[in-house]
Amino acid sequence: MRMLRSAAWLIVSGGILLAGCMQQAQSANKAPAEPATVKVTGQHDAALSAARSALVHFLTTRMVQPDGVYTNYLDDGQADSDTAMGHEYLSESTGLWLQHLAMTKQKAAFAQFYRRSKATLWQGQQFTYRYDPARGYQYPVNAGVDDLRIVNAVGRFAKQAANESWQRTYTKLAQTVAANTVPQGRVVDYVDAHTHERARQTTMCYVDLATLAPLVTAKQYARALALVQASRLTGALPLFATRYDFSSHTYTGTDSINVVESLLTAVHLAAVKQVPAKTVAWVKQQVQRGTLYNRWGANGTPQTTDQSAGGYALAAQLGLLTSDRALARTALQHALNFQITAADTPLHGALGDLGTRQVYSFDNLETLVALDLYLDGE
Template identity: 25%
Template sequence: MKTEQNTSNSQFARLLPGELFIKEHLTNDDLTLKTNMKPATSNDPNVAKGTETLSESLGLWMLYAVEKGDQVLFAQNVEVLKAYDYQDGWIAWKAGGGNETLVATNALVDDLRIAEALYMAAEKWGDETYIQLANEVGQSILENQSREGLLVDFYDRQNKVASDYLTLSYLNASAVQLMEKHQQVNKELNNQVHSLLNTLPTKNGFFPFSYQLGSKEYVYHQEVNLIDQLYIGYHRAQVGISSPELWAFLKEEFARNGLLYGRYDASTKKPLVSYESPAVYSLAILTASELKDYTFARDLYERMVRQQIRRPESEFYGGYVDMSQMDTHSFDNLLPLLAERRLFNEGTLQ
């Protein structure tokens, strides 16, 4: 499958069932991605539902287009970005859904991901306009969310105030590296981000959840969400930092039970839930790919796709659908699709 990596013509790329599902069941008329397959509304402004769309989904879809080598899909999503609640590089964390309530905050992790995808696309296809857009996002982050030499979670555009904490799973150091390469952040900030990730403490093998800038303290959660842990592990692996304690726990847990649960107790390391998460497996696969742990990546993939509807005759073919609820979340389909494409590109899957 080397053709996929070396050409911008996506006709050579294998069409994956997950991509079909997303296009058929999770795409709005304006080409934004739905948060849920099932129509729903929420009275909570901090929750996205139904046809509302997330900057998270947009960034993952853009990364997938780059990974696939699909220039048309990427260009389509650049137009979606421009039509989104986007102002001088600031990107609302959710939009659409017929909800006119002002969304005043962004999300650092999503903005970094979108900038990363734009820089990668510019490098892949030689389009300077993508660099300009990525630089706008980088400038917004630098101007609004840089505090004490670090980055913080969000900027509230309405109240003109930034948060005073950093959720550690948000810290995408490879995106910050690209921002430094394109002279949007200085070397000091890039080094500080890398240093923070590199020197993260652990408690009983788990990373802290966040860092409070005011008190300069790390915050740990008793209930450990593996998605948060794996995002930290993945972002570290992307810039050459291993996470031996977390990785050993994941491999031991998978060897013992043949699966990974979604949440664990920080003290006992026992699962707190009975469910498995496609997003957990996806992030573990992407991390394994960075660490060149290809056998484990394949084992994780085989377990992940057990949750996918693989029968071509099914209406929901390719989706990670909870059939008891007849619903699914965009996150639980985009991340598995990205991980699967990565495995095909590197030759782990044939």
């Protein structure tokens, strides 16, 4: 099986928030509450705990820098590529690492990494989706889902810290991102920090409902939820359309479905207890069979036999948010089939390909977050 590249390669940038159940949406001019979370009980598992320890050691020694996370273990030097490569940073990875630090209650590490990474990625009203440390260059656009993920992580941390300073930090960040990236409660894919041009579409997996809920009005939240719910395909494949075009008022990307994108959409729905039962059942069937392929036709036929650790990690998160621990554990076992266990390599503990030395941050960090939720709970 060939490992899927970072989700950023597929959808500009993506990722997941393990935020929780829907809470009362607030007016955007009030100090927003922190995103709520679904109650998940942690469980002791020696094998999964050992796998997480090896993964954390790899990440902290090879991938995580003081102000960001490398996109790939290999530094391929393709700075002019249309997609992030090598030792560039993604706001996607920053948000996922912050989420890990918050979930595992590493308060000093969280505070230090957030301050350093914000200094690197912040553009005044948003986070650049991609940063090249070799050139000190911020790409001009953000990615809506990444900004919301970071907001979520800071909100979690503010709740843990329980002090006014971090509450003010969360409030200011949440309100700024909401005004810039979520105009009238509508998540847009990107905003150009230089031209201020806004995308006229939203990718369904960008609509992080649990994080959005306290940032917008109840009416705006209801519209966002309805938009995501209506994106579910009605045929043999109970997944979701790729995006919605606000100009033509149509869903697009329905013939070929990226499973990572659809799983992220499902996780966002599960976090507010709105995921369709048919979607969860389909995912569980594929996980049990070991056939959670990366791309599917709307007729329910796989279009590839490639699979990814990130896909299985999202399936595990879906299981945990729907109280299906068996689904979560089986999915995690599939994700960890990508883990490199050879002791005589710097890639020990990584999820990737030992032969090509390709190790992408998305797959590793999504799996880490799933392990955190399984082992430590929420």
